[in-house]
Amino acid sequence: MRNYLDLLGLHRDSDQNAKLARIEALEAELEPDYVSDITSVLCNDTRNTHYRRLHLQYDAMAATLNRGVPQQDSNSWSKRLVEFSPDPNELPD
Numbered sequence: 001m002r003n004y005l006d007l008l009g010l011h012r013d014s015d016q017n018a019k020l021a022r023i024e025a026l027e028a029e030l031e032p033d034y035v036s037d038i039t040s041v042l043c044n045d046t047r048n049t050h051y052r053r054l055h056l057q058y059d060a061m062a063a064t065l066n067r068g069v070p071q072q073d074s075n076s077w078s079k080r081l082v083e084f085s086p087d088p089n090e091l092p093d
Helices: 004-008 016-026 032-042 045-065 077-084
Strands: none
Touching: 004 016, 004 032, 016 032, 032 045
16 A cells, blocks of 8 residues: 555645645646545545554554664564655655
8 A cells, every 4th residue: 555645745634625636736747547546545534534544553653663772573564664655756746
C-alpha cells in the first residue's frame, strides 16, 4: 500500500474537499489508474478511516524505531516500514 496522503502532500486529517482539490491538481501528472486508486481509497469514508488508522499505527512504529535508542528489532519493523516511506520517484515535482 502506498502513502497517498504523503504523495498528495496532505495531513492525515485533511477534509474531503482538500483531498479532492489536491487529486484534481495532480491528475494530469499521474496515471489514470493511479488517480482512480487514490480516489477510491481517500474518498470512500470506510476505506479512508481504515487507511488513516493503518498509517497512524505505522507512524507510531516508525517513531519508536527512530528514537535513537538501541533496541531489538524482533519483528523486523525497520524492513516492513520501508514500504510506507514515500518513493522520491513517485512524488510530483
